Amino acid sequence: MTDTTGTREGSAGNALGGNPLWGDDWPRVRALWSLDETVLHLNHGSFGGVPTAVREEQDRLRAEAEDNPDAWFRRLPARIAAARTELAGVCGAPVEAFSLVLNASAGTTSALASLPLREGSHLLLTDHTYGAAALAAARFARARGASVRRLEVPLDAPAEQVLRLLEEAVDERTGAVLLDQISSATARTFPVAGAAAVCRERGVPLLVDGAHAPGMLDGPADCGADFWVGNLHKWACAPRGTAGFAVSGEHRGRVRGPISSWGEEEPYPAAFDQQGTWDATGWLTAPLSAALLGGLGWERVRAHNAALAEYGQAVVCEALGTAPARVADPAPSMRLVPLPPGTAGTFEAARALQCALVERAGCETAVTTWNGRGFLRVSAQVYNRPGEYEVLARGLREVLS
Known part of the structure; x- marks a missing residue:
């Protein structure tokens, strides 16, 4: 392997050369991006990176909110509805199925809370499941007198083997399946469309955790799952606190937002648009992030x-x-x-x-x-x-x- 960096000399930005994998531009x-050049940012998968133009637009919107808070919150639901309509296309979800949440964990919480888990049933997940999602599954299972069952999937198991393991594991006691689209700890993709077919055949709801999927995969929400959630702050480079949540038709009447607010009695997805007086500028500027990457x-x-x-x-x-x-x-x-x-x-x-x-x-x-x-x-x-x-x-x- 040829070393193209020269000597580091204390600053991560020194002598690192260009990028022939991208090109001269x-x-x-x-x-x-205005990332700190004294360190190397090699962990985009955790917290993303917001382009400078998006940060500046966020600052402009924050100033607008402070200049006239009443006008800001009066107009906010309509602006959020417009943003989620654009972002539904980025994620590959029908507009009527798509809402915005603060992060994948918030969407997972809403999905799990809506499931009618019966006592003695279990939530099926894999040993690749993201830790916070596993904790959420355990919380809701305990509350319903259910349990969590963990399916072991070898790191090198191809899609066909994963689906065979899933077919063998889903039984009459399975209340729902939680499956990563792209696992966090092990950086592998899972055959979520095939899993959706298996679960649909067995009459078991499937929740897909697509935290890493928007921006990395094309149209990730179009996988046939009952619920899909994905962070837009990672590979779509939106401000943190922005995620998409897609819900299939049969579940929309039961699902509720993670925060009960004035939109509570609205039909889905409008019910998710009002989450109190938090800073919604990340949601409003997320389409700009997607457009910037799309322009590349x-x-x-x-x-x-x-x-x-x-x-x-x-x-x-x-x-x-x-x-x-x-x-x-x-x-x-x-x-x-x-x-x-x-x-x-x-x-x-x-x-x-x-x-x-x-x-x-x-x-x-x-x-x-x-x-x-x-x-x-x-x-x-x-x-x-x-x-x-x-x-x-x-x-x-x-x-x-």
């Missing part, structure tokens, strides 16, 4: 991110002398690097390594733990370039040594 693309070309963005994530995985694995993780159907914009046995095997140890990489190598990264094994999760967005992963590779090797 990459500096213009990088300039769309969604296909070009996705192809670039996939190639860069694969490059980052390869260069870090080479530095560690390890093989890439054997992941079936890896997430397009994220890849896993196995860490040495005994490294980052717990949440606390993973967090410690993550902090060490910031302090000693200037790299913001994601260190994940799955079934007692530690991984480095490589993310790639258009503001990243190959040289940044070479810095990460050297830094990780030094920290681990």
